[in-house]
Amino acid sequence: MAAMMEKSDLEVLARSVARFADEAKGTDPLPGLAELGLIGAGLSEAQGGAEAGAQGEAAIATEIGRAGLQATPALECVLVPLLLAGTDLGTQVSAGAARVAVSGNLLDARPDHAGLPFTAFGPEGATQVLMLDGSGALRLAPLPGPARQMIDGRAIWTVPPVDAGTVIAGGAEALPLALARALSAAAADATGAMGALYEMTLAYMRERRQFGQALGSFQTIQFRMVDLSIALEEARALSGAAARALDAQDPRAAQLAHAAWVQAVTSGGLIAREAVQLHGGIGMTEESATAPLVKRLTVDEQVFGGVEAHLGRYRAA
Amino acid sequence: MAAMMEKSDLEVLARSVARFADEAKGTDPLPGLAELGLIGAGLSEAQGGAEAGAQGEAAIATEIGRAGLQATPALECVLVPLLLAGTDLGTQVSAGAARVAVSGNLLDARPDHAGLPFTAFGPEGATQVLMLDGSGALRLAPLPGPARQMIDGRAIWTVPPVDAGTVIAGGAEALPLALARALSAAAADATGAMGALYEMTLAYMRERRQFGQALGSFQTIQFRMVDLSIALEEARALSGAAARALDAQDPRAAQLAHAAWVQAVTSGGLIAREAVQLHGGIGMTEESATAPLVKRLTVDEQVFGGVEAHLGRYRAA
Amino acid sequence: MTLTITEADRAFAAEAGAWLRARLPADLAQKVRQNIRLTRDDLTGWQEVLAARNFYAIGWSREMGGPGLTPVQRYLFEREYGAIPAPHPCQFGISMAGPVIHAFGNDAQRARFLPDIRENRTFWCQGYSEPGAGSDLASLSTSARREGDHYVVNGQKIWTTWAHWADWMFALVRTAKGARPQEGISFLLIDMKTPGITVRPIKTLDGEAEFNEVFFDEVRVPVENLVGTEGAGWGYGKFLLEYERFSMSGAARSRRILGEIREDAAAMGRLDDITFLNRLTRIEIALLALEEMELALLAASEAGGKPGPEASRLKIRGTEIAQDLSRLRLDLFGRRALVHDEAFLEGEAPGEDAQAQGAMAAWLNLRKVTIWGGSNEVQRMILSKQVLGLR
Amino acid sequence: MTLTITEADRAFAAEAGAWLRARLPADLAQKVRQNIRLTRDDLTGWQEVLAARNFYAIGWSREMGGPGLTPVQRYLFEREYGAIPAPHPCQFGISMAGPVIHAFGNDAQRARFLPDIRENRTFWCQGYSEPGAGSDLASLSTSARREGDHYVVNGQKIWTTWAHWADWMFALVRTAKGARPQEGISFLLIDMKTPGITVRPIKTLDGEAEFNEVFFDEVRVPVENLVGTEGAGWGYGKFLLEYERFSMSGAARSRRILGEIREDAAAMGRLDDITFLNRLTRIEIALLALEEMELALLAASEAGGKPGPEASRLKIRGTEIAQDLSRLRLDLFGRRALVHDEAFLEGEAPGEDAQAQGAMAAWLNLRKVTIWGGSNEVQRMILSKQVLGLR
Known part of the structure; x- marks a missing residue:
């Protein structure tokens, strides 16, 4: 058995992250995350972590996703700390003193980028990127310039195809497990975001009136909300199962x-x-509380890869 | 321009087929179809047809599908007469004096049946089957035995892999156009069946009461019926377009x-x-007027091939 | 919420699984695997095997004479059971009549009915639906009028699964006209051999006749066959519907069928067909989610007792997944599924392509699962009102 | 039902298409192709080109000073127009204010407003929706109280596309409280330079600001700007909604975008990806069906005049298809669509991967099409009541 937090500890952790996340909306959350020990919290104590394991990482990611913070916990709190565990840079990352991005091809576990530029994701201000080089080795390369923005405000880089930088010893071996934990955290992040969207939509359906009655009294609305609640439960069920399996070193974890x-x-x-459609015009606007979460989910699908790619990786895992 | 019936002639044809079809329910409809000149009606007058063209064939197929007759007009009224046009057997088929089945691999336009047994479809009592042999030639082979039944009562054979029988000269060349016309008729048949199902379901929603009100007064039911009506219109629109394009020798016809x-x-x-689900328990039964049509649509999808196969053939056409 | 599974639980499940696999007759397994219809003897014969080890009334407490499993053990047992191609046991006695009689009946009724149910000596059917009251049970109209020490029953039930095989029916009947339609409904146990009962089979789309209409013409039922209080039957009926919902995910069975489809596809060389594979994997992931939702609900109800209306989610997704699987299987076999051989489906003749032949009938037959047991529309009504609070 | 297309019709369409292709500025075409936001000048400049040949008010009769096309010619023109990457012309003047003024206004209003609309000298916006009345227009509350020869308007409109660019607004306002909410609504033309009007842009998900809130604070509108009869505005508004619905299939535009996606996919070497291809082909077939449904409705209305409520089907499917296409495009470009460059989208800087960059913003922006113009839910209500007769 690897690190596995007790259920009560997980709830305490989730509550403290939720408090932080509510306050950190609209700010750079990384200093606060570092201060609270939430970067690399899933690492063992020997590696400078809090033994929170995959379930702890999922709890952190869920609350960050729910608040829609300008962070990608699957990368900043999970993947980068796991891949740099035991290095000086890793220690700096966990302390909030260094910021490292991750390349798209690494997320795909595909060494080949065919000499083409590739994308990288991570915290604003990062100066280095973890990537897979042409030989499949994990490499830490300099980032070519300042970040650009994605539509939800998070950072993206376009990186020229260089095989420069330092090879991280043992990194490629650590990759499969680290990627599985990152994906589990990304799923948890998404459940946080979609849970908040669902709650906002349900509240709006209760309060908004049209044609003389609450929207929520229309049977088509009721059935659609039921289907959303089922979709949400399905996502929560599998996200929780993945994190528990990772902590239990279950061979099905990946x-x-x-x-x-x-x-x-x-x-x-x-x-x-559905959150956009059911909110009507309001849901189309930047001003709606739903907007950052809708964008977050849409962006993350492209960052971590869509359904078809992962159906194949599911079968191969 | 090939044969193309006027709109008013098509309506007259449709009405007369509808009259016949209502009377022929539960009987062997082929003698009647032959008597009315509906077998091979799409052929030119020189070939013994009525110049009804693809639109006429579609009108015939629609009404047979609507009534759920024990016939597959796409095969019996269209494909077989087209492939045998100008032969003695073709004349007998149109007169109702001979019955010929069609192999599944011919419907797929795939010569290879890899030495495996294949299926054949057509009228009860057929003794010969049109098939593609291993070299891609159209061949008329003897049927090995009496027909078995499909779940909707129509006939099916399982044919051993023989390259016996007579090669139909020119048959392979006529095949692409004949198959397109058969498919167009199959689509028309399906629109007839689904149109009848839609009407029955709409009527049931109006009349059946539950929880103290007509089912059709529930908004979820209303929206589902709307979606069915759209699906029906889409099918009708494309079925009509295909038949018109075939008659106009439009290069997009196939x-x-x-x-x-x-x-x-x-x-x-x-x-x-949805017809089954919305009818509830009644829709599950043999006794429901919906049953033969539900089965017909389900069977025909497997006979003529499902969506994925035809997406590829659409691109290749 | 996670479930605590002890080593003892695992050992129990492993042993039960091994026992089930060893006992399941090969010919019966093949019938189930090939979607061949079962006879009453197929079903009761197998239930006899189960009952001999007290595995038939698997959910019953020790007090009821059952094996007294914990919810976790029960879940693990169902998982083992679903993994083998065994018939789904008739639930009307063990999961419906039995628990209601135990909960709301009197001691004489318990002593008279429960042992026979547990030991597979009586075959039960459920008299709920009526032509005018399918998903809307409150509007039922079959009447029971009191005459001395009998109720005289008149009316009609429909969709009565296996009424033609049943010894007993538990029925909801109207004993009074109440202000609300739910009032005045009573829960009656009816001996199917009583004069005045006519059973007419209803064939379903696939040609099978598991459903029936049951007609009651002046059928005299002794008053001692009333369960609980006259007029309180609606509450007992609802108790059962919630019970039923939980067990209707069918996850374990779907897991087995998924494996069978993968085997069939491998045999057909279809495992390089990405379109087919993606459909299969999507269903597999939906099934994983269903299994985890079931576990979560089990964990939540482990402390709190009976499952809440959230169980409707399991019924909805479980039945949708079962239908998706049967459709995938039909599309996999394609034209090979088109021969419809009644003799084969009745188990009277070997099929020439047995694996494929049942696929069409199975798909048509499975349309029922989103309709019965409270249609999925009714489940969505329950969820929107009781869980989401929308009205 | 088939449409009769004469040789003259075809010649007209071919000539119009060639003219359009020759006139469309390359930089404007590129902006449209890359989903770069348009300026007011982009739009009005292009409308100027169209108006010079009387192709702007394309649906207008000769009597209105328009080109007087037959329905078939109009359809063929729209098909040619949709095939080029030209901006969708502002419809509020030509398709909405103009036809209502023509049908229900007086001669003075016709003379004053129609030529300016036709010749692209005035830019119009539509004052329908309100914060409390989106799809439910009957409950609008912006008031117009009569004071001498003016109406004094107070209240708020929302979702007003291009209000910040507009010279004029046509608005539905409440001039009286009627027994039914539809009564007491009037149709008013409001000069956007009138004191008391405040326009506040609303940014949409994609960062664009095409929508606005418009606030009215004691805004004085001369009574001669009332169209038709006071209190009869609801009828005029409905006249427009039906008009709008028919033109909202967007089939020609979707056809062009489908071609662009295929080109992009070919350039990316994705045409051997069966999963992608099947998605593309499914949408292509849905689009074919939409085109044929549009033709059938056109043929049916050729004799009968204006399109009926059946046109709601075109709006529903047309908008769903447009969204499916934009989603396919987003998934095709994947991570390449993730850079969000406001300067690029504003047309102020070249994009480094211009073809891909607009895909995310376009997808988010297109969420609106199933909401506006009568949400697709409202279209389904119309169809179920008016076509299916369910109530």
Whole structure:
């Protein structure tokens, strides 16, 4: 058995992250995350972590996703700390003193980028990127310039195809497990975002009146909300199962992580689309509290890969 | 321009087929079809037909599908007469004096049956089957034995892999156009069946009461019926377009036939499933007027091939 | 919420699974695998095997004379059971009549009916639906008028599964006209051999006749066959519907069928067909989610007792998944599924392509699962009102 | 039902298409192709080109000073128009204000407003929706109280596309409280330069600001700007909604975008990806069906005049298909669509991967099409009541 938090500890952790996340909306959350020990919290104590394991990472990601913070916990709190565990840079990352991005091809576990530029994701201000080089080695390369923005405000880089930088010893071996944990955290993040969207939509259906009655009294609305609630429960069920399996070192863990992500994309896509449609015009606007979450889910699907890619990786895992 | 019936002639044809079809329910309809000149009606007068063209064939197929007769007009009234046009056997077929089945691999336009037994479809009592042999030639082979039944009562044979029988000269060349016309008729047949199912379901929603009100007054039911009506219109639109394009010798005609079939399967599948579900327990029974039509649509999808197969053939056409 | 599964639980499940696999007759397994219809003897014969080890009334407490499993053990047992191609046991006695009689009946009724149910000596059917009251049970109209120490029953039930095989029916009947339609409904146990009962089979789309209409013409039922209080039957009926819902996910069975489809596809060389594979994997992931939702609900109800209306989610998704699987199987076999051989389906003749032949009938037959047991529309009504609070 | 297309019709369409292709500025075409936001000048400049040949008010009769096309010619023109990456012309003047003024206004209003609309000298917006009345227009509350020869308008409109660019608004306002909410609504033309009007842009998900809130604070509108009869505005509004619905299939535009996606996919070497291809082909077939449904409705209305409520089907499917296409495009570009460059989208800087960059913003922006113009839910209500007769 690897690190596995007790249920009561997980609830305490979730509550403290939720408090932080509510306050950190609209700010750069990384200093606060570092201060609270939430970067690399899933690492063992020997590696400087809090033994929170995959379930702890999922709890952190869920609350960050729910609040729609300008962070990608699957990368900043999970993948980068796991891949750099035991290095000086890793220690700096966990302390909030260094910021490292991750390349798209690494997320795909595909060494070949065919000499083409590739994308990288991570915290604003990162100066280095973890990537897979042409030989499949994990490499830490300099980022070519300042970040650009994605539509939800998070950072993206376009990186020229260089095989420069330092090879991280043992990184490629650590990759499969680290990616599974990152994907589990990404799924948890999505469940947080879609859970908040669902609650906002349900509240709006109760309060908004049209044709002389609450929207929620129309049977078509009721049935659609039921289907959203089922989609949400499905995503939560698989996200939780993936994190528990990772902590239990269950041989199905990597498969479950892909399954959790497929379900997160499926449920999240439905909930995001319906949240906009059911909110009507308001849901189309920047001003709606739903907007950052709709964008977050839409962006993350492309960052971590869509359903079809992960159906294949599920079968291969 | 090939044979193309005027709109008013098509309506007269449709009405007379409808009259016949209502009377022929539960009987062997082939003698009557032959008597009315509906077998091979799409052929030119020189070939012994009525110059009804693809639109006439579609009108015939629609009414047979609507009534759920024990016939497959796409095969018996269209494909076999077209492939045997100008032969003595063709004349006998049109007169109702001979019955010929069609192999599944011919419907797929795939010569290879890899030495495996294959299926054949056509009228009860057929003794010969049109098939593609291993070299791609059209061949008329003896049927090995009496027909078995499909779940909707129509005939099916399992044929051992023989390259016996007579090669039909020119048959392989006539095949692409004949198959497009057969597919167009199959789509028309399906629109007839799904149109009848839709009408029955709409009537039932108006009359059946539950929880103290007509089912049709529930908004979820209303929206589902709207979606069925749209699905029906889509199928009708493409089925009509395919038949008109065939008669106009439009180069897009074969493509449109595949498109019409894809739409027929998509709309027909939805309408059949919803007809059962919306009728509730009654819809599950043999006694319901919906039963033969639900089965017909389900069977025909497998006989003529499902969506994925025809998406590919659409692109290749 | 996670379930605590002890080593003892695992050992129990492993042993039960091994026992089931060893006992299931090969010919019966093949019938189930090939979607061949079962006879009454097929079903009761197998239930006899189960009952001999007290595995038939599997959900019953020790107090009821059952094996007294914990919810976790029960879940693990169902998982083992679903993994083998065994018939789904008739539930009307063990999961419906039995629990209601135990909960609301009197001691004499318990002593008279429960042992026979547990030991597979009586075959039960459920008299709920009526032509005018399918999903809307409150509007039922079959009447029971009191005459001395009998109720005289008149009316009609429909969709009565296996009424033609049944010894007993538990029925909801109207004993009074109440202000609300739910009032005045009573729960009656009816001996199917009583004069005045006519059973007419209803064939379903696939040609099978598991449903029936049951007509009651002045059928005299002794008053001692009333369960609980006259007029309180609606509450007992609802108790059962919630019970039923939970067990209707069919996840374990779907898991087995998924495996069978993968085997069939491998045999047909279809495992390089990405379109087919993606459909299969999507269903597999939906099934994983269903299994985890079931576990979560089990964990939540482990402390709190009976499952809440959230169980409607399991019924909805479980039945949708079962239908998706049967459709995938039909599409996999394609034209090979088109021969419809009544003799084969009745188990009277070997099928020439047995694996494929049942696929069409199975797909048509499975349309029922989103209709019965409270249609999926009714489940969505329950969820929207009781869980989401929308009205 | 089939449409009769004469040789003259075809010649007209071919000539119009060639003219349009020759006139469309390359930089404007590129902006449209890359989903770059348009400026007011982009739009009015192009409308100027169209108006010079009387192709702007394309649906207008000769009597209104328009080109007087037959329905078939109009359809063929729209097909040619949709095939080029040209901006969708602003419809509020030509398709909405103009036809209502022509049908229900007086001669003075016709003379004053129609030529300016036709010749692209005035830019119009539509004052329908309100915060409390989106799809449910009958409950609108912006008031117009009569004071001498003016109406004094107070209240708020929302979702007013291009109000920040508009010279004029046509608005539904409440001039009286009627027994039914539809009564007491009037149709008013409001000069956007009138004191008391405040326009506040609303940014949509994609960062664009095409929608606005418009606030009215004691805004004085001369009574001669009332169209038709006071209190009869609801009828005029409905006249427009039906008009709008028919033109909202967007089939020609979707056909062009489908072609662009195929080109992009070919350039990316994705045409051997069966999963992608099947999605593309499914949408293509849905689009074919939409086109044929549009033709059938056109043929049916050729004799009968204006399109009926059946046109709601075109709106529903047309918008769903447009969204499916934009989603396919987003998934095709994947991570390449993730850079969000406001300067690029504003047309102020070249994009480094211009073809891909607009895909995310376009997808988010297109969520609106199933909401506006009568949400697709409202279209389904119309169809179920008016076509299916369910109530």
